[in-house]
Amino acid sequence: MDHSTRSQLLEGMVIPASPLALTAERKIDVQRQRALIRYYADAGVGGVAVGVHTTQFAIRDPKHSLFQPVLEIAAEELRNQEQRLGRPLLRIGGIVGNTKQAVAEATLLRDLGFQAGLLSLAGHSANSVDDLINHCKEVAAVIPVIGFYLQPAVGGTLLSYEFWRRFAEIENVVAIKMAPFNRYQTLDVVRAVADSGREDIAMYTGNDDNIVIDLLTEYRFPTREGTKRISIVGGLLGHWACWTKKAVELFDRCKTMRKESMIPREMLSLANEVTDCNAALFDSANAFEGCIPGIHEVLRRQGLLAGTWCLDPNERMGPGQADELTRIQESYPHLTDDEFVKENLDRWMS
Numbered sequence: 062m063d064h065s066t067r068s069q070l071l072e073g074m075v076i077p078a079s080p081l082a083l084t085a086e087r088k089i090d091v092q093r094q095r096a097l098i099r100y101y102a103d104a105g106v107g108g109v110a111v112g113v114h115t116t117q118f119a120i121r122d123p124k125h126s127l128f129q130p131v132l133e134i135a136a137e138e139l140r141n142q143e144q145r146l147g148r149p150l151l152r153i154g155g156i157v158g159n160t161k162q163a164v165a166e167a168t169l170l171r172d173l174g175f176q177a178g179l180l181s182l183a184g185h186s187a188n189s190v191d192d193l194i195n196h197c198k199e200v201a202a203v204i205p206v207i208g209f210y211l212q213p214a215v216g217g218t219l220l221s222y223e224f225w226r227r228f229a230e231i232e233n234v235v236a237i238k239m240a241p242f243n244r245y246q247t248l249d250v251v252r253a254v255a256d257s258g259r260e261d262i263a264m265y266t267g268n269d270d271n272i273v274i275d276l277l278t279e280y281r282f283p284t285r286e287g288t289k290r291i292s293i294v295g296g297l298l299g300h301w302a303c304w305t306k307k308a309v310e311l312f313d314r315c316k317t318m319r320k321e322s323m324i325p326r327e328m329l330s331l332a333n334e335v336t337d338c339n340a341a342l343f344d345s346a347n348a349f350e351g352c353i354p355g356i357h358e359v360l361r362r363q364g365l366l367a368g369t370w371c372l373d374p375n376e377r378m379g380p381g382q383a384d385e386l387t388r389i390q391e392s393y394p395h396l397t398d399d400e401f402v403k404e405n406l407d408r409w410m411s
Contacts, residue, residue: 062176062205062235066151070177070236070263073294074107075312076153077301078115080356081131083370089127093366095138096409100365102142103405104305104398107295108151111135112166113179114211115299115353118157119372127372129169136173153207153297157181160196167203177205177235179297186218193220194227201233207297208237210250210267214349217241225253229262238297239275240267247275255282255289264293269300269339273332276315277324292319299352300339303359306398311335334393341389347379354378358386363402365409 062070079101082093101109112120112132120127132154139150154170156163156178167178180200185193200206208228211217217240228234239250247268254262266275280291294316301308311331318324342359344351354377357369369378390397 066149066176067235067261069107069149070151071261071294073263073312073316074151075105075295075301075305075309076108076110076151076265076297077101077106077305077308078110078113078297078299079135080302080353080360080366081116081120081127081372082366083368083372085368085370087370087372087374089130089134090367091134092410094131094134096365096406097360098135098138099142099409100402100405101305102139102146102150103409104401105309106150106301106305108153109135109139110153110155110179110297112155113153114155114181114215115302115356116155117353117372118155118183118216121157122372125372128166132169132173132175136175140174151176153177153179155179155181156200157183160199163196163200164203167200171204175204177207178203179207179209179238181209181211182218182220183211183216184218190221190224190227193224194231197228197234198231201231205233205235206231207265208234208250210237210239210241210246212240212242214242215352219246220249222249222253225250226256229254229257229259234262236263236265238265238267239293240269242268242270244271248280251280251291251293252282255280255291256284258284258286263295264291266293266296267298269298269343270336270345271332272296272298272300272335272339273311273315273328276312277319277328277332279319299356300342302356303342303363304338304397306401307396311396334396338389338393338396341382341385344379344382346381346385351378351382355382355386358383363399364406365402
């Protein structure tokens with residue numbers, strides 16, 4: 062990763078985790094997949110993550126064989142948007158599997174021009190810390206790595222302070238996405254980075270249930286080198302895959318306010334509104350059963366997606382989730398970007 066891109070990552074940005082656009086036959090909808098990237102670019106994001114949880118890990122299944130095609134579409138369209146807008150867009154790709162698979166995926170990402178890999182350790186829960194660190198080192202030898210703490214409720218692995226402390230010592234680690242949806246586990250990660258002495262690891266929230274508070278909070282830890290102050294500088298979020306224009310505006314507000322000595326009380330109320338939105342989007346009432354279809358439904362209502370289809374026919378919205386999304390849209394219109402999408406949809410689809 063070049064110095065300029067690294068600096069932008071450290072400065073903080075909005076990075077939506079891209080969904081997978083499918084037809085009713087569960088084949089990739091190339092037109093809408095490109096439209097999503099155009100939407101994110103015009104919304105003002107700093108980059109896009111593809112091949113991650115929100116894109117559906119099943120794209121790697123041989124019966125679908127969509128991993129490389131989705132990456133190729135995203136890489137090409139992001140380059141197109143960079144040229145059109147005259148500004149860089151960070152390309153992040155998901156990496157999963159055992160070490161052989163993960164290294165192969167990292168190599169593909171690098172060859173396609175992705176600047177970093179979001180490394181999931183889902184499925185590694187039986188591995189020792191030594192094994193996990195060795196796995197991460199082998200991937201980091203191929204591409205700059207963004208650590209990923211995925212919540213166990215959707216297949217993630219519990220990761221200790223010891224792991225994160227050693228992970229932070231890997232030279233080619235450039236960022237960490239914290240998405241355990243748990244305050245204690247989030248603290249483990251931030252404290253580990255503070256204790257490592259590294260100041261060049263960008264901290265990103267993936268805690269879709271606590272976005273605003275994460276972005277406003279400064280963490281302080283006593284270390285041998287004195288008090289370390291660490292802020293979560295940006296977000297890499299499935300929640301930001303829809304209503305993205307408003308997400309960028311919210312992020313800009315949080316970024317400005319984090320520099321102030323006082324945080325307005327209204328931001329605490331706004332934090333709760335965003336969390337309420339996330340509960341509907343991710344279907345928390347049904348143990349996150351509809352966490353991906355919920356995002357699809359919002360994009361379907363806006364016209365960006367044709368339906369809520371997932372590769373797994375059994376993956377669909379939970380009971381009552383559609384009504385909850387309607388409630389959210391009616392309760393918090395200031396958090397939705399329906400008009401922005403309406404004004405630009407035809408151009409994005411062309």
